[in-house]
Amino acid sequence: MGKIIVLLFGSFLVYCTLDFPDWGDPGSPASTHVSPYYIEQTLEDTSVPNIVTAVLADYRGYDTMFETIVIFTAVAACFLLLRKIKSDEPETRMYRHIPTGTTFRIKKGGRYPRESVDFERIDLQWVPYGVVIKTTCRLIIPFIQIFALYVIAHGHHSPGGGFQGGVILGASVIVYAISSNLRSSLNRFGERIAVLLCTLGVFLYAATGGLCLLLGANYLDYSALAPIFGVDPVTARSHGILMVEIGVGMAVMAAMISLYYNLSSGGKFDEGL
């Protein structure tokens, strides 16, 4: 049944493609009305060579702002669906004695070796002890983060921007959580910090628009920020784009980390992938 529907629908769509403009046709309707304006005027309007960044954060700033809010809403929905605030005590816990490498299973009610240097807690299902993986990830994570900051800051001149840089920053924390375990990652980058940064990123975006409004221009019209930065209005728009991209980067980074924490631990924030 499903195959019949899919075949009928697909053949109808193939028939429709005969009316489409040819692939790579410069005179197709999509490329003739509004996009030549963006291509020809971007450098004069914003002094940003990367047209995609300029259209994303300046010409169509509302779109990106509400899209950041969509990501924030997804994080909130995931939190409300999965998070167990009062997690019941797990049945058993596993500990590893580091000098000898032996593992201990401690039943509920037994004595846990708390705050010990020799013992570390490990997950029940997933117990890798990979020196190679841990050391490599520890070495590689600073470079990932530097590259992510470069992607955010250099989005004006090269491919990149807030979304990509934020995702790479989030991926560095996720790599740490995978290579060691979820608890040590939560010690470094907690759940509260993640949600706070997500909110702060959305707020930074909205506040940049509000600042333009206070200075007497339209919402998200960055040329009004010229007196603050002390530059001409065209360069001010470029700086405004950078502020907005930083907000997007913070929100996306925190959203990705929060989604990963919730999904990998099933909302318990106890043992994860």
Next chain:
Amino acid sequence: MPDLVVIITAKLNYWVYIVLMMVGLYAMIAKNNLVKKVVGMNILQTAIILFFISIGTKHNATIPIIQHAHGLETHAVQAVNYANPLPHVLMLTAIVVAVATLGVALALIIRLHRQYHTLEEDEILAQLEED
């Protein structure tokens, strides 16, 4: 015969997008497993993104980053020389929204598995019938 070759080279990208879209649609309506359905939803989304990007391409055009932007002499920017940036912008946001919807869908799946201990749709429906 050359006409056919011209039509094939001009429309091939659209046909591939239709094939991908149908693969995603088939997975969404015919597969029984919920994770497979979510994979199908993502394939459908990326097929539509592929369609939009295919619309924005131009022959002999470069990437939408203006060249020699900060040189001493300024060149006149011709729209024909750069790929259409507008579909890129729209699809950039669509990809990030896709990962947000993916997160919510997977959260729903984990919640369902916690309650019914299965991911197969017919088993969940059978358990609902019993109640």
Next chain:
Amino acid sequence: MMWVIEMIVLIMVVITAIGAITVKDLLGAAILFGAYSFMLCLLWAIMGAVDVAFTEASVGAGISTVLFVAAVFRTSRRTRD
């Protein structure tokens, strides 16, 4: 020569998409979905959409695959179809 590369990538995209929905192991489906995203990323880089390709490489092939693997790890791995 560019169209040869593009043809190979287009065929690989269709193969990985069909593989991702037919394989009987959900972890395998997640990994095949990551391969599918990466092939699409290559395709968009060929078409000149560098920003979209960058986003797809980091979001689709990176984070989405990790989220799928995490969800499969939390639930069950086997499936009948």
